[in-house]
Amino acid sequence: MKLRLHNVRLPLAHFVLELDAEFTGQVAAIFGPSGAGKTSILDLIAGLRRAQSAQIELDGRALTDTGHDVFVPTRQRGVGYVPQEGALFPHLSVLHNLQYGAPRHPVGESKSQFGHVVEMLEIGELVNRRPQSLSGGEKQRVALARALLSSPRLLLLDEPLAALDQPLKLKIMPYLQRVRDEFRVPMIYVTHNANEVMALCDEVLVIDQGKQIRQGAPGDLFTASDEPQFVLKNGL
Amino acid sequence: MSAQEVQIVWFTARVAALSTVLILPLGIALAWLLARRDWRGKSVVETVVALPLVLPPVATGLLLLKLLGRRGPLGGFIYQHFGLDIVFTWRGVVVAAAVMSFPLLVRAARIAFQEVNPRLEQIASTLGAGFTRVFFTVTLPLAARGIVAGALLAFSRALGEFGATILVAGNIPGKTQTISLSIYTLVQLGHDVDALRLLSVSVGLAFLVVWGSELFYRRRDRA
Numbered sequence: 001m002k003l004r005l006h007n008v009r010l011p012l013a014h015f016v017l018e019l020d021a022e023f024t025g026q027v028a029a030i031f032g033p034s035g036a037g038k039t040s041i042l043d044l045i046a047g048l049r050r051a052q053s054a055q056i057e058l059d060g061r062a063l064t065d066t067g068h069d070v071f072v073p074t075r076q077r078g079v080g081y082v083p084q085e086g087a088l089f090p091h092l093s094v095l096h097n098l099q100y101g102a103p104r105h106p107v108g109e110s111k112s113q114f115g116h117v118v119e120m121l122e123i124g125e126l127v128n129r130r131p132q133s134l135s136g137g138e139k140q141r142v143a144l145a146r147a148l149l150s151s152p153r154l155l156l157l158d159e160p161l162a163a164l165d166q167p168l169k170l171k172i173m174p175y176l177q178r179v180r181d182e183f184r185v186p187m188i189y190v191t192h193n194a195n196e197v198m199a200l201c202d203e204v205l206v207i208d209q210g211k212q213i214r215q216g217a218p219g220d221l222f223t224a225s226d227e228p229q230f231v232l233k234n235g236l
Numbered sequence: 237m238s239a240q241e242v243q244i245v246w247f248t249a250r251v252a253a254l255s256t257v258l259i260l261p262l263g264i265a266l267a268w269l270l271a272r273r274d275w276r277g278k279s280v281v282e283t284v285v286a287l288p289l290v291l292p293p294v295a296t297g298l299l300l301l302k303l304l305g306r307r308g309p310l311g312g313f314i315y316q317h318f319g320l321d322i323v324f325t326w327r328g329v330v331v332a333a334a335v336m337s338f339p340l341l342v343r344a345a346r347i348a349f350q351e352v353n354p355r356l357e358q359i360a361s362t363l364g365a366g367f368t369r370v371f372f373t374v375t376l377p378l379a380a381r382g383i384v385a386g387a388l389l390a391f392s393r394a395l396g397e398f399g400a401t402i403l404v405a406g407n408i409p410g411k412t413q414t415i416s417l418s419i420y421t422l423v424q425l426g427h428d429v430d431a432l433r434l435l436s437v438s439v440g441l442a443f444l445v446v447w448g449s450e451l452f453y454r455r456r457d458r459a
Contacts, residue, residue, distance in 0.1 A: 048358045074361040081362040087355050091377045100373075101363025150363045 001026065001154065001186030003045070006055040010040060010210075017041070017210035025203035027180055027187045029218070031194070031232075032207040038190040039084075041207075042156045045188065046081050047074040058154055080152030080185075084159045086143035088131035094142050095127040101150030114149060120182060121145045121175055137168045141175060148183060155179075155187045161196060173199055194222050194230035206232065237433065240409075241418075245437050248414040251326060252394035255333035256387055259341055263390075264383060267345030268375070272354075289339045293399025300332060300404045328405035329412050333394035341383075341390040348382020349375065381452075388449040392442055415441075 001023060008019035017037040030038045043049040045056060047063065050071065056064040058079075063072045080101075088097050102114065118124050121141045131139060140160050147155055160176070161169045177200060180187065189201055197204050197218045204221055206213040214221060222230040237245070269275070270282060288296045304311035304322040311322050322328050352375055360370045376383075398416040405412035407421060415438050422431035 046358075046362055048362075073366075074358070075364050075366055077362075079362060081359060083355060083359065085355075087353070087359045089356060089360070089374060100360065100365070103364070146363070 001028075002057075002059050003028070003154065003186070003188070004055070004057040005041070005045070006057075008041075008044065008051055008054040008056070010037075010044065010049070010051040010054070012037060012040060012210060015210040019207075019210075019212055021205050021212055021215060023188065023203060023205070025201070026184065027189055027201045027203075029197040029201035029204040030188060030190045030207060031192065031197055031204050032213075033192055036192075036207050037210040038192075038207065039158055040210075042081065042158050042188065042190055045154070046079045046156060047072060047077050048081075078151075078153040080147030080150055080155040082140070082143045082147050082155070082157045082160050084162050086131075086139040088134075088139055088143055088146070090131050092131075093127070094123070094129050094131065094134070097131065097142060098127070098146050098149055101146060103151055113151075117145045117148050120178055135168075136164050137172050140164070140172060144175065144179065148179065148185065152185060155185045157187055157189045159190055159192070161193070162191070169196075176200055194232060198222060198230050237437070241430075241434060241437075243410065244413055244415055244418045244434070245441075247326075248395060248416075249441070251329045251414065252333055252391050252397075255330045255337060255394045256341075256391040258330065259334045259338050259390065260387060263338060263341040263386070264345055264376075267342045267383075268349050268371075270342070271346045271349035285342055286339050288336050288400075293336060293397070294403055296335060297332060297400035297403030300328075300335060300400060304328065304331065304404065323404060324406045324408065324412065326405070326412060329397075329401055329414060332400040332404045333397045336397050336400050337390035337393040340393055341386040344386025344389060345379065345383045348379035348386070351382065352378045384452060385449055388445055388452075392445050395441055395445070396438070 003023040005019050005021050008017065010017040015037070017040055019041065030041055032038055040049065044051050044054060044064070051064065051066060053066045054064050055062070055067065062068075062070045063077055064070060088094075089100065092100070098114070098118070118127070121144060123138070123141050123145055126134060126138055126142060131142070134142065144160065157176075161172055164172060173196070179185065180200065189196070191197060201218055203216065204218050205215045206221065221233060223233045225231045266281070266285065270278065301323060302308050306312055306315050306321065306323070314320050314322060320327065322331060356378070357370050357374055360374045365373065396416055397414070398420070401412075401414060402417060407413055407417045413421070415434055419431045419434050419438070422428070422434065
């Protein structure tokens with residue numbers, strides 16, 4: 001992946017988000033406290049929000065360039081999004097949620113991709129259920145599968161584990177690692193949990209109050225405090 | 237019930253249904269625009285749409301009469317180009333019912349659209365859906381409950397419309413006479429028993445509509 005966020009400026013309620021960063025790893029984390037502007041960055045990448053100024057490029061293709069009036073619509077960006085709360089369509093079954101973004105490939109190819117994702121995330125038994133009847137962890141796995149089935153070029157994960165309790169987090173993390181290792185889809189992973197960064201990501205951008213504080217490899221930026229808890233070296 | 241009363245009830249139900257069906261597309265579109273977009277003149281449109289709720293129905297009726305009469309700006313145009321009369325015809329009954337019930341539909345639908353989580357629409361677009369697909373597969377189904385409730389309310393309002401109807405369509409037996417107009421006439425003539433019979437039909441119809449909407453709500457809750 002080569003994701004370039006250049007000259008990004010977006011006024012938010014309490015500060016201005018300003019960013020100049022490039023991601024080249026397979027899984028990049030955007031790390032920072034709640035309200036630091038992390039979700040806004042994902043929204044800008046997905047085209048769900050328009051920046052005052054920005055140049056956003058994914059693998060050399062301009063998604064947003066305010067200087068040249070370029071703004072690729074969200075649906076054409078090929079960017080999958082898993083929001084914090086999963087955001088499954090409540091009026092559709094799990095199966096129809098999964099099929100919502102699946103491209104119409106030839107039947108065989110589509111089926112094998114579908115079967116593979118469903119099997120890997122172990123959601124085969126959930127397909128006939130309604131989202132309301134799923135647990136938090138199941139919802140997140142279905143949301144992840146739904147995004148994957150749309151064959152994205154980039155997957156945006158917005159604190160997918162934040163709403164889950166610790167045992168459930170430990171249960172879901174291996175699924176994320178499996179997605180990373182088997183699908184090789186580049187991911188931007190937003191979190192305020194250093195352990196998740198260490199477990200999943202190969203680079204990290206630290207932000208606070210809309211400003212980038214530092215960027216680098218997780219091993220360089222985080223240190224183990226009370227094992228197994230990791231913390232940011234030197235704080236924010 | 238006499239054949240004449242059956243005709244009155246059937247006519248009233250048909251014009252109420254037709255007026256509700258006619259206002260649905262515009263009502264839904266306007267409700268969505270009011271709920272989801274900011275545009276110049278929005279508050280003016282909002283106010284105009286709500287006017288029939290607060291104006292005396294006869295005042296709305298008088299405005300419609302002036303507008304839709306053969307010498308009115310809109311009525312004159314329609315007569316010249318399509319040869320159709322609105323005033324003092326069944327069309328006038330439909331128009332009066334539609335105008336009077338329109339704000340009820342728009343209000344209910346607007347609230348329904350506002351209650352749809354925009355994040356769901358955004359996620360649908362990240363999954364490759366364009367505006368039309370997002371609207372028909374996410375927004376509208378999720379707002380359907382409020383829209384149906386609004387449509388039922390509009391239908392009930394249309395069933396009982398009186399003040400605007402009597403000005404725009406008159407009270408012509410067999411032609412524009414609805415249940416409400418007929419009850420009014422019967423009471424004027426001192427035929428209270430006949431009026432009560434129609435009244436009971438009116439209550440029955442209203443009961444069925446409200447009951448139907450309650451059933452609909454319960455079924456949606458279980459789904």
